[in-house]
Amino acid sequence: MTLTLKRLTILAARELEETLVEALLDLQPALPGFTTALVSGHGEGFARATVQESVRGRIDRLQLWIVLPDSDVHRVLDMLAARFAHSRIRWWIEPVDAMGELA
Template sequence: MTQMLKRLTILAARELEETVVEILLDLRPALPGFTTAMVAGHGEGFDQATAHERVRGRIDRLQVWMVLPADDVPRVLAALDARLAHSRLRWWVEPVESMGELA
């Protein structure tokens, strides 16, 4: 039976980058890997935005993506929650139908 994979996406304030990366790198057993990027959020919900972000019309965020076994998602979220419980971190999970590498 093949292992069910999920894509976990996390959005956090940019200033939390080092903490988020440290938490993810410290997990044991280790994660298969993850990708980070600086992104900008658009839309509603600017109540927590800085004055600069309100003027620009977008909120700066760190985005983290990872594909991992479905059973590992709760472990990752629990580790983040233990250190960043009140950080307004957002996350969502998507199914991964297939993945591979072209070589």
């Protein structure tokens, strides 16, 4: 049987970084790991942007990537929905065709 992997991408307000990372680290069974980066969003949808973001033309966000078994994706999303229900977190799921380490 082949393990089906997915990449869950999460975008959130930067001020949620510590509580979001803590929630993901506390999840049991534990996640295999994840990556975070501070990113900028561009495009339409500046209705909730700060004045500074509106002037700069980009919105500051935290982005997280988690590669995990397909069976765990909704467990993570359910926890996020319960703990961060009104936080306007965006997410999407992508297939992972292959993954490895070059050594």
